[in-house]
Amino acid sequence: MDSKISSRLTPDEAPATSSFSPNANGRHTMDRLFAAAAWTATGISVAILAWLLLTILIDGLSTLNWNFIDSLPSRNPENAGIIAALVGTLWIMAMVAAISFPVGVGAGIFLEEFATDDNWLTRLIEINIGNLAGVPSIIYGLLGLAFFVRVMEPITGGRSVLSGALTLSLLILPVIIVATREALRAVPGSMRLAGYALGANRWQVVWSHVLPAAMPGILTGVILALSRAIGETAPLIAIGAAVYISFLPSDFQSQFTALPIQIYNWVGRPQEEFHRIAASGIIVLMALLLLMNGIAIYLRNRFQKEGL
Template sequence: MTVTLPQSEGNFRSNYEGRKLQTNIFMVVAFLATIFGLFFLGILLYDVFSQGLSYFNWKFLTTFPSRNPEEAGVLSALVGSIWLMFLIPIFAFPLGIGAAVYMEEYADRDLWYNRALEINISNLAGVPSIIYGLLGLELYVRVLEPITKGRTLLAGALTLSTLVLPVVIISTREAIRAVPKEIREGAYGVGATRWQSIWFHVLPIAFPGILTGTILALSRAIGETAPLITLGALTFIAFLPPWPVTTAVNEVGLVEIENVSAGLGSFFEALQTPFTALPIQIFNWAGRPQVEFHKVSAAGIIALLGLLVAMNSVAVLLRARFQLKK
């Protein structure tokens, strides 16, 4: 008995070679695009390291900025960036996860205000960063001035947290959405409430994906210059925020913690001090006419890259640990 294939299936098979060719062409184009991007990234890194390595040393990391390029250091900007990277997750992480849990697990998408909220969050992820700087200047510096004390570390951290919040929400929603619905149904089957299924099952499984989104958000925040310039971050600072604990160096040269009780007061005092950050300091040096300061700015870029790699390494290790537990 002879079976005649439908015309559509015959056409599908006859076009196999053409579709295979299109796939191979696309793979070659994608590979060349990757090589193209990596090539120019390598040129950029070579240029930065060739200019900045001669200035990048321990003295550069432990001294304050100076008008003399031979004596200029990056200490205040480095400490300011570390403070910002410590504060931004405190503000953005709980808010972003809470908003994502509400929108994925509780919000009724048939209601118009939930649909409007979803559209606005997606649009906010593409808003230029300088707009967030203007928002931070008006809201955190002027309106909330009794709390933030003006152009301080707290205002800068809140501004950058607002900047990365849409990215955290969107990536967290995708991580929660990837959890199989059978996990929730199994939790409901043994008598768990919706909140218990989310807290004990959904969030632990989604946490590696949530950390991935947080890495992307912090990587964007650490290199932002426009919001901090708009906010009024200083370009020259010769002091550091108060350290949350009192330390001293003993006879062997090791640092010992002497007083922890005053740490909380020092912490809030540090939040209300003026600040600078590595992108601000690099921007300042790169704009000077002296060629030596351009090399110093390249050394600042190396310090920024090192901080970024260290921060991402910690996040990747945490993500790997949670994946193993899962």
């Protein structure tokens, strides 16, 4: 019976058995090609990074010792050290974290949780924050030179640690604000509704429930922002950070230098010995960066465990 029915079907009415198999094969081929391209790009990036790190370690470990870390800069490469730049970087990063974290997180909380009205002012602020995240760092340096160094000189002390910290804080604030808003958006709305159902007001819900749940994501953004700030050179050069300094900063109005500026100065010297101690300075900078990131990651994991 089935054979009779099938024999009566016209070619247009015949059942299609494998009409989608060519497209499926093409999609699988494209998937494999894309995966291969992604793995190739990742391998090339990791290989280049490993080669750079290996080169820096080979050049810098021979001159990396306690005398190098504990000595002031010198025109003689055998006596040159990095203590002034290291202390200046610690001063700056401590002040940048103290300024940018509460301001950036507070701005993100306000824009995401309290400024819920879709008016022109809110849209203008959001557009400007998104644009400021892509502004070149030298522009922030020129802004810091014009405002923090010259206009606010009686407060900041001119070309000082405070001026550098304020400039770098402006540089990373958009990153922290955007990361804070994204972390707050990831918190389920049911958590807010549960707090309101128990009689809490908006601030109590945000402070007691939403912010602790979003803190791991916020700290991830802070880690990325501080990692960018610690390696910036152009803004500090623009505000007039010292290239050569023979003393340690004593307060927030002291003149300063930083590790990126000191490394930049040594790399520009023609002597090969300065290039080696520049590699040693890069190792110290990477160690400081890993230490900062390690502390931030520990705090992030701790908040994650408390939120579970």
